Amino acid sequence: MxxxxxxxxxxxxEDWIRKEPTLLSDYTARPFLLDWCQPVAGLDVLDLGCGEGYFARNLKIRGAGNIEGVDLSPEMIQRAVAExxxxxxxxxxxxxxATELDGFPDDCFDLVVxxxxxxxxxxxxxxxxxxxIHRVLRPGGRFIFAVPHPSFAFSRESSEGQAPFYFTTGDSGYFSGRDQLFEGxxxxxxxxxxxxxxxxxxxxDYFSSLQSAGFSKLPEIEELHVTPEMLKTDEKFFGPLVDRPLHMAFRMEKS
Ligand SMILES: C[S@@+](CC[C@H](N)C(=O)[O-])C[C@H]1O[C@@H](n2cnc3c(N)ncnc32)[C@H](O)[C@@H]1O
Structure with missing residues (x-):
């Protein structure tokens, strides 16, 4: 079940708690996203799906103003509060x-991540x-998010169980698998x-969700992957993912 x-x-x-980069995506995604959030000085920020707070803490260290972190898991929130x-x-x-932000008024954040x-x-x-998210963002406010690259799960042959990152797609294809849950x-x-x-x-699907939410300007997009610098640091760890589309980052503004 x-x-x-x-x-x-x-x-x-407990396994998610970290102060320093340790997870694959702490190298392949989060540094890029933190840079993309700049300038953050003094901004009111909402971190949706904040987990144990790794990204929120990093934003605060970079000068963000008020930060609210919201997560479905009470244990993850407890870890964040303990930190x-x-x-x-x-x-x-x-x-x-994340689908019910009733606790927040309209137009109250400069940045949602x-x-x-x-x-x-x-x-x-x-x-x-x-x-x-569109409702709680101020006009001119930014929305930045990352997801596994939509084609990643299908991009590794016999990827099941392969470190350091995989999803199991079973018989599902890129189109037939929409809304299906892939464990990884x-x-x-x-x-x-x-x-x-x-x-x-x-x-x-991501584009149509953004559009129907009211984000009318085209988002900026980045396809994140293993870089030569990462390989130099730890070839054994990053090597199996070279040349794969790992994550997709989106950045847009509320008009
Ligand atoms: C992969 S973790 C990422 C945590 C954090 N953003 C980070 O970068 O370390 C995904 C997080 O999304 C949270 N989550 C999943 N569904 C959610 C929902 N409907 N509303 C809020 N949080 C949710 C999970 O509890 C989990 O903490």
């Missing part, structure tokens, strides 16, 4: 669902969450594997 996403994260919360009491940065965390959240949501839930794993550099999921969506 498939366990709920909340339970998956509640049970694995906040160890080293107070002034970040507020709460348990919540979602780092690997939408791969847990169906197309309908994604569209609903993006409508909420992403590895830390110390060899620990973390369970992750991808509710599959095509590239066009």
């Amino acid at each position: 498939t366990i709920s996403t909340q339970k998956l994260y509640d049970e694995a919360s 906040e009491s160890r080293e107070e940065l002034g970040i507020q965390y709460r348990t919540g669902d 979602s780092v690997f959240l939408f791969n847990y949501l169906t197309r309908e839930q994604t569209a609903q969450a993006m409508r909420e 794993e992403i590895y830390r550099r110390d060899g620990v594997a973390l369970a992750v999921r991808c509710v599959h969506k095509t590239l066009a």
